[in-house]
Amino acid sequence: MALSERTDKYGGMLHASDIKKSYGQVDALRGVDLSVNAGQIVALLGRNGAGKTTLVSIVAGLLRADAGTVEVDGVDAVAQPGEAARRIGVAPQETGVYRVLTVRENLTFFADLAGVPKRNRSKQVDAVAEQLGLTDLLGRKGSELSGGESRRLHTACALVHRPRLLLLDEPTVGADVATRQQLIEAVGGLAADGAAVVYTTHYLPEVEALNADIVIIHEGRILDRGTQAELIERHHRGGLWFTVEGEPPPGVLDGLDVMHRQTEGDDQHRFLVGGDVRMADLVDRFGAQASQLVSVERNLPDLDRVFMTVTGESSEPDEQAAS
Numbered sequence: 001m002a003l004s005e006r007t008d009k010y011g012g013m014l015h016a017s018d019i020k021k022s023y024g025q026v027d028a029l030r031g032v033d034l035s036v037n038a039g040q041i042v043a044l045l046g047r048n049g050a051g052k053t054t055l056v057s058i059v060a061g062l063l064r065a066d067a068g069t070v071e072v073d074g075v076d077a078v079a080q081p082g083e084a085a086r087r088i089g090v091a092p093q094e095t096g097v098y099r100v101l102t103v104r105e106n107l108t109f110f111a112d113l114a115g116v117p118k119r120n121r122s123k124q125v126d127a128v129a130e131q132l133g134l135t136d137l138l139g140r141k142g143s144e145l146s147g148g149e150s151r152r153l154h155t156a157c158a159l160v161h162r163p164r165l166l167l168l169d170e171p172t173v174g175a176d177v178a179t180r181q182q183l184i185e186a187v188g189g190l191a192a193d194g195a196a197v198v199y200t201t202h203y204l205p206e207v208e209a210l211n212a213d214i215v216i217i218h219e220g221r222i223l224d225r226g227t228q229a230e231l232i233e234r235h236h237r238g239g240l241w242f243t244v245e246g247e248p249p250p251g252v253l254d255g256l257d258v259m260h261r262q263t264e265g266d267d268q269h270r271f272l273v274g275g276d277v278r279m280a281d282l283v284d285r286f287g288a289q290a291s292q293l294v295s296v297e298r299n300l301p302d303l304d305r306v307f308m309t310v311t312g313e314s315s316e317p318d319e320q321a322a323s
């Protein structure tokens with residue numbers, strides 16, 4: 001299935017189409033489509049400089065695109081930025097809480113800014129504080145919070161008006177395990193209540209924990225999209241990794257699909273062979289030279305490797321295949 005066909009099935013709360021953005025000579029986004037349904041969590045996965053923050057900033061209305069359209073809950077975000085903004089909650093990468101205001105005042109201020117009616121304000125502030133473990137800190141000033149507490153407040157400020165589209169740019173940077181867990185649970189809860197979520201992170205276990213739909217972005221383009229299982233199914237090559245002391249004996253590699261080889265240390269060679277090779281067959285091939293085999297392991301399906309394969313920066317596949 002072509003990527004365009006695969007992404008077509010995702011409509012709904014956010015529909016960004018053919019977004020382009022350059023900073024001088026740098027083409028940060030080269031025609032990106034991103035659609036997210038209500039109740040869906042999309043993890044934007046990409047290396048540093050891939051274009052994630054640029055995309056999130058454009059969708060949030062914080063940055064103007066050079067080309068393309070953004071629709072949020074049916075509202076044209078370029079023509080009606082105010083209308084769109086009311087539906088969006090955004091927590092940019094840099095935390096931005098008011099240091100002189102208390103936690104409650106910060107949350108109330110953001111609720112007010114987002115147009116939450118006065119009668120609902122304190123109820124929503126209390127609810128989001130509870131959700132992110134801030135209840136005991138409501139009276140504390142922004143300047144008196146730890147890094148992780150500030151991060152939680154920063155995210156809470158994006159949630160307090162119960163947005164239909166939530167944009168979180170690396171929300172767990174610098175957070176401890178408990179904070180991470182709280183944030184992930186809060187995000188999962190919002191999606192379960194029908195919010196659409198775009199979540200950028202470099203931390204793959206989070207993507208797994210969120211059970212997110214994964215969008216791989218690389219050098220300003222979306223290269224693939226799917227669940228973890230779908231991406232692994234499409235890109236995982238199976239096979240075995242093995243390390244050999246010295247050169248492998250003549251004939252050992254004959255007929256094998258050698259996808260990768262690299263030299264390790266002084267005189268060790270590491271190989272990845274694809275397909276259905278069994279460990280025992282490989283050892284048989286070495287025969288009397290089996291002691292040359294330092295290690296053999298199955299090439300397990302792994303999101304990290306799939307990501308590297310898709311972005312072409314793999315320690316595996318195609319262009320690096322053995323000569």
Ligand code: ATP
Binds near residue numbers: 026049053
């Ligand atoms: P990271 O994971 O490091 O946060 P990212 O995927 O969010 O990266 P962006 O911040 O969107 O990437 O940057 C995309 C590209 O645009 C990079 O090459 C970056 O250097 C460039 N870029 C971003 N902001 C600016 C700017 N204000 N001026 C010039 N170039 C910029």
